[in-house]
Amino acid sequence: MNSFWNAWGPWLGGGGLLMIITLILSYIARPSAQTITDLRADLDRIEASHTRDKEEMRRDYDREINSVRGEISEARREIGALRESNFHLRVVFTALSVQYNVVREDLIKRDPSLRILTIQEIVDESHVPLQSVTAFVPPTASPAAPPATP
Structure with missing residues (x-):
């Protein structure tokens, strides 16, 4: 008996018993060829x-x-198209x-008493933000001096 433990003791005590049980169970629970074929199919x-x-x-x-x-x-x-139209x-x-x-200016020259709004004044009174439009408004000429009276 002593020789048995000397030969098998390290295996059985050092996790070898667990390995032997696992080998036996894996042999018993081994899947059949049909099961493997079914699993592969x-x-x-699933892959397809x-x-x-x-x-x-x-x-x-x-x-x-x-x-x-x-x-x-x-x-x-x-x-x-909008840019072109805007331009x-x-x-x-x-x-x-x-x-x-x-x-x-022509009307003011004819009748200096007329009060005709400039484009900027029209824009200002409209209360509409027209900054992009007013950027293209040419500067207004200073009102012509009233004609000299003879």
């Missing part, structure tokens, strides 16, 4: 489903990105302002 189905889901998510993502890119392009076109409006407003000032 399940794994293949995962691949399909990834591809579908990628297509949805690409579709959404392209939609956003289209919206951005449309917004850029609209901004460009044309500013040019027209500037031309009208010059014309208004010429007519205003």
Whole structure:
């Protein structure tokens, strides 16, 4: 008996018994070939489903990105059109302002008693923030001196 413990003692006392029990149980609980085949088939189905889901998510993502890119392009076109329209409006407003000032000065020359508002005064009295428009208003000429009386 002493020789048994000398030979097997370190194994049984040092965790060897647990290893032997684990080997016995793993041999008993070993899955059959059919179980392994079924598990592999399940794994293949899961991988295929995962691949399909990834591809579908990628297509949805690409579709959404392209939609956003289209919206951005449309917004850029609209901004460009608005800028061009704004430029044309500013040019027209500037031309009208010059014309208004010429007519205003002519009327004041004819009748110095007239009180005709400048463009800036009209803008100020409208209580509408028109800073971008007033930036293009040409400076008004100083009112003409009243004609000398003979």
